[in-house]
Amino acid sequence: MVRYLAAPLSPREISQLLDLRHGKSQSDPAGFKRFIMLGLVEERPGGFAITELGRQRLDAELRAESANRGRPPLFGR
Secondary structure, eight states, rough: OOOHHOOOOOOOHHHHHHHHTOOOOOOOOGGGGGHHTTSSSSEEEEEEEEEEEHHHHHHHHHHHHHHHSSSSSSSSO
């Protein structure tokens, strides 16, 4: 399996990718190390940018989140 697809992302990480995609600056660039290793973000002269793979992963995460809204929780039934 491709690493950028297999590695789980936390809600915070998804939010960070979404912020980066919308051009919001990040106060902690050290947090991008994992994203860079996964191929989701790349460092450029002007800062960091989300890669095409990062966009695909973010879109997939957002679609999954949207599809899961309104479903009962898996635990605590």
